[in-house]
Amino acid sequence: MARKLLLDKAHIENIRYYDVYRANGGYAAAEKVFKGMSPEQVVEEVKKSGLRGRGGAGFPTGLKWSFLAKPEGVPRYLVCNADESEPGTFKDRYLMEFLPHLLIEGLLISSFALGAHRTYIYIRGEYAWIPDILEEAIEEAKRNNWLGKNIQGTGYDLEIYVQRGAGAYICGEETALIESLEGKRGNPRIKPPFPAVKGLWESPTVVNNVETLAAVVPIINIGGEEYAKIGIGKSTGTKLISACGNINKPGVYEIGMDISVEEFIYSDEYCGGIANGKRLKACIPGGSSVPILPANLLLKTAKGEPRMMTYEGLNDGGFVTGSMLGSGGFIVLDEDQCVVRNTLTLARFYHHESCGQCSPCREGTGWMKRVLNNIENGKGKMSDIDLLWDIQRKIEGNTICPLGDAAAWPIAAAIRHFRDEFEWHVLNPEECLKRNYGLAHYADPLPVPAAVAAAV
Amino acid sequence: MADEKKLFKVKIDNISVEVEPGTTILNAARQIGGDIVPPAMCYYSKLQGSGGKCRTCLVKVTKGSEADPRPMPKLVASCRTTVMDGMEVANITSPEVQDARKGVVEFLLLNHPLDCPVCDQAGECDLQNLGYEHGADGTRYEFKRRTFDQIDIGDNIKLHMTRCILCYRCVFTADQLTNRREHGILGRGEHAEISTYIHKALDNDFIGNVIDVCPVGALTDRTFRFKNRVWFLKPVDAHRNCDKCCGKTVLWMRGDEIFRVTARKDKYGEVEEFICDTCRFDTKEASAWTIEGPRKIDRHSVISQGHYVGTVKPKEILTDVLDGRQPRLLMDIHSVSEVNRPEIDLSKIDGPAHSDDFRK
Numbered sequence: 001m002a003r004k005l006l007l008d009k010a011h012i013e014n015i016r017y018y019d020v021y022r023a024n025g026g027y028a029a030a031e032k033v034f035k036g037m038s039p040e041q042v043v044e045e046v047k048k049s050g051l052r053g054r055g056g057a058g059f060p061t062g063l064k065w066s067f068l069a070k071p072e073g074v075p076r077y078l079v080c081n082a083d084e085s086e087p088g089t090f091k092d093r094y095l096m097e098f099l100p101h102l103l104i105e106g107l108l109i110s111s112f113a114l115g116a117h118r119t120y121i122y123i124r125g126e127y128a129w130i131p132d133i134l135e136e137a138i139e140e141a142k143r144n145n146w147l148g149k150n151i152q153g154t155g156y157d158l159e160i161y162v163q164r165g166a167g168a169y170i171c172g173e174e175t176a177l178i179e180s181l182e183g184k185r186g187n188p189r190i191k192p193p194f195p196a197v198k199g200l201w202e203s204p205t206v207v208n209n210v211e212t213l214a215a216v217v218p219i220i221n222i223g224g225e226e227y228a229k230i231g232i233g234k235s236t237g238t239k240l241i242s243a244c245g246n247i248n249k250p251g252v253y254e255i256g257m258d259i260s261v262e263e264f265i266y267s268d269e270y271c272g273g274i275a276n277g278k279r280l281k282a283c284i285p286g287g288s289s290v291p292i293l294p295a296n297l298l299l300k301t302a303k304g305e306p307r308m309m310t311y312e313g314l315n316d317g318g319f320v321t322g323s324m325l326g327s328g329g330f331i332v333l334d335e336d337q338c339v340v341r342n343t344l345t346l347a348r349f350y351h352h353e354s355c356g357q358c359s360p361c362r363e364g365t366g367w368m369k370r371v372l373n374n375i376e377n378g379k380g381k382m383s384d385i386d387l388l389w390d391i392q393r394k395i396e397g398n399t400i401c402p403l404g405d406a407a408a409w410p411i412a413a414a415i416r417h418f419r420d421e422f423e424w425h426v427l428n429p430e431e432c433l434k435r436n437y438g439l440a441h442y443a444d445p446l447p448v449p450a451a452v453a454a455a456v
Numbered sequence: 457m458a459d460e461k462k463l464f465k466v467k468i469d470n471i472s473v474e475v476e477p478g479t480t481i482l483n484a485a486r487q488i489g490g491d492i493v494p495p496a497m498c499y500y501s502k503l504q505g506s507g508g509k510c511r512t513c514l515v516k517v518t519k520g521s522e523a524d525p526r527p528m529p530k531l532v533a534s535c536r537t538t539v540m541d542g543m544e545v546a547n548i549t550s551p552e553v554q555d556a557r558k559g560v561v562e563f564l565l566l567n568h569p570l571d572c573p574v575c576d577q578a579g580e581c582d583l584q585n586l587g588y589e590h591g592a593d594g595t596r597y598e599f600k601r602r603t604f605d606q607i608d609i610g611d612n613i614k615l616h617m618t619r620c621i622l623c624y625r626c627v628f629t630a631d632q633l634t635n636r637r638e639h640g641i642l643g644r645g646e647h648a649e650i651s652t653y654i655h656k657a658l659d660n661d662f663i664g665n666v667i668d669v670c671p672v673g674a675l676t677d678r679t680f681r682f683k684n685r686v687w688f689l690k691p692v693d694a695h696r697n698c699d700k701c702c703g704k705t706v707l708w709m710r711g712d713e714i715f716r717v718t719a720r721k722d723k724y725g726e727v728e729e730f731i732c733d734t735c736r737f738d739t740k741e742a743s744a745w746t747i748e749g750p751r752k753i754d755r756h757s758v759i760s761q762g763h764y765v766g767t768v769k770p771k772e773i774l775t776d777v778l779d780g781r782q783p784r785l786l787m788d789i790h791s792v793s794e795v796n797r798p799e800i801d802l803s804k805i806d807g808p809a810h811s812d813d814f815r816k
Contacts, residue, residue, distance in 0.1 A: 168644070185641065190507075190508035190533070190536045351645065352645065354644070354645035354646070355645065355648075356622060356641075356643070356644055356645040356646065356647070356648035357509050357622070357624075358508070358509045358511050359509070359510050359511055359560055359563045359564050359621065359622070360511055360559065362563075362622065362645055362646055363563040363564070363566040363646070367566060367597060370599045387596055393559075394555075394559030394562070394563070397530045397531065398511050398514060398530075398556050398559070398560065399511070400508060400509070400533075
């Protein structure tokens with residue numbers, strides 16, 4: 001049984017409420033900080049832990065905190081990014097719903113470390129019931145002097161506000177989130193300046209994911225070095241994975257970053273294998289925007305080694321034969337699923353969510369969706385596949401924010417690994433409406449030298 | 457001098473220039489001038505916060521700075537990226553940049569109606585020029601283009617949203633030039649549109665400038681609409697005493713008749729000084745203006761047609777083309793073709809010629 005740091009007490013009844021949370025060792029980390037740690041020591045501890053951003057990009061949190069500009073007389077802000085809108089990702093919802101006080105404790109410690117006196121939780125609009133849970137928890141924390149003025153007699157003040165978004169995926173991008181929080185249209189800003197210098201209301205701001213901020217609590221509790229012992233290499237600690245798709249046990253799992261993908265999918269502790277005795281065809285391992293991988297490349301890397309559930313492990317082979325850990329939205333597709341249809345669904349999503357600010361993403365996402373729609377419905381041409389490849393290539397990297405990349409990557413990966421299936425759709429326009437391409441050769445073991453050669 | 461500002465050395469397409477710190481790559485390129493200046497559709501030097509959206513000005517930074525020589529991983533928008541000391545930038549020397557720009561132009565033209573023959577902006581349209589220089593011959597887009605209804609915003613301005621490329625210039629103009637902003641962007645993604653909140657008329661002394669800043673024909677002058685093609689008009693510099701603006705304008709005339717009044721634009725299509733609506737829409741009598749002289753248009757657009765400097769016209773007369781040589785018969789069609797039979801003389805055939813006559 002792997003060690004759990006975030007969800008170890010999630011099963012306790014009424015852990016949502018302050019009394020139960022406190023009785024089960026809650027706010028011990030905050031107590032430890034206020035009793036004898038300076039803000040610098042907290043940042044140092046987070047740096048030692050090797051904690052990396054859990055929102056998708058995997059940027060080292062301690063480093064991000066140390067970039068925060070600290071000019072005199074200007075307030076600093078911490079913003080918690082709870083705009084979890086990536087299809088397939090629902091780990092933050094679970095955390096906030098069941099352990100709101102864990103997030104608040106994490107926010108308290110992080111705000112103290114950063115010197116912020118006002119902290120915002122920007123929550124996705126569709127999570128309509130969670131702001132009530134959070135606000136109730138904030139009220140409880142205030143009553144017990146963990147928030148408000150002069151917290152626990154230390155002279156430190158902190159207010160936490162919950163702000164609901166209006167349901168735009170783009171507002172999960174940190175600068176768009178800040179714009180939206182300021183009450184403007186949620187368009188990403190052009191960087192530089194980065195939020196660490198000019199963020200919310202032109203003041204230095206740190207934006208972190210819910211899980212990242214919650215993970216600060218166990219890091220203080222057990223110490224940064226102890227935390228860094230879990231995991232492999234630069235992927236330290238535990239990670240929440242929200243597994244969904246054709247598996248026996250979908251749900252949110254906390255994994256130590258030292259298990260293999262194969263173990264995660266097939267062991268009874270986690271996903272429990274593919275549902276209904278089907279075979280694994282493909283998997284999107286980190287939320288909808290990361291590249292899709294066929295079964296043979298998912299379980300083994302191009303070099304023939306088992307693929308691990310870590311930032312580096314999933315990225316092994318770059319985008320040619322690898323993928324990304326991303327936000328931990330683990331979507332499993334069995335042999336009955338159609339990759340073209342799946343890609344169309346994603347393309348439709350990104351087309352719908354493009355903010356329309358910069359031209360490649362605004363025009364390109366709609367174009368890709370329409371071309372894919374033709375292929376899926378048996379009206380495609382062979383040249384459409386190359387056209388799609390060309391469109392995604394011209395979007396990727398040429399946009400203001402990463403939404404353009406996020407829209408391009410799934411399509412690029414689907415064509416790279418599943419070109420046969422696209423061609424089958426074009427060549428069998430009537431049959432493709434009635435049945436799916438099936439598993440084909442996507443689970444066949446890859447000959448190692450060939451796969452490595454393909455990568456070169 | 458001790459307090460002399462340190463200048464940054466920048467190399468753009470291997471041409472060195474020294475600029476002040478804080479200058480953007482685009483403005484540094486404009487200081488060099490010529491064909492290395494990246495095109496810009498949304499950046500407008502007079503409008504704060506503009507730029508970064510259209511992505512036509514993408515360039516490759518091959519060397520970050522003297523202190524940190526690593527190249528930047530992605531192409532950057534030159535209008536919003538400031539220079540560093542020792543930076544090296546590739547624009548027209550980088551095939552990657554040219555390829556990306558071609559892609560951006562294709563994206564910009566994807567939903568554009570290409571109704572240039574009936575568009576008032578034709579001839580002075582930034583998108584038209586961009587398309588000529590960087591665009592492909594045809595489109596690969598096979599779907600229905602996005603369309604919107606035309607809207608009259610106020611008495612003098614027509615919004616033709618179908619042509620818009622969402623550069624946000626007019627939004628910034630309305631925000632920064634007029635004292636009450638009444639229009640912005642509605643909708644998201646492909647469906648985003650410029651809007652005066654619920655079609656409210658833009659009633660302000662300087663709102664007419666949105667017509668000048670618009671790079672395409674999305675915002676046009678209703679007092680000039682369909683009156684004439686711009687290249688048939690003669691632009692002259694003129695001024696009048698105006699209590700609201702500088703009064704320095706360009707009159708577009710034919711004979712003594714003033715067809716329209718615009719602000720003076722520099723060679724990058726940016727206005728030199730904004731003008732008020734009274735000058736633009738209401739002062740169309742020649743007597744109200746003091747004419748300074750003809751306006752020189754030095755952009756590569758249709759307005760300056762026939763005024764290109766150093767244009768080489770093709771020689772059209774055969775003797776000129778042959779340069780003294782005599783035409784030479786290269787082959788006789790009868791010697792290679794078996795279809796024609798020169799030995800059969802049509803005049804000796806009885807009656808009309810028939811295919812049987814040519815059979816051996």
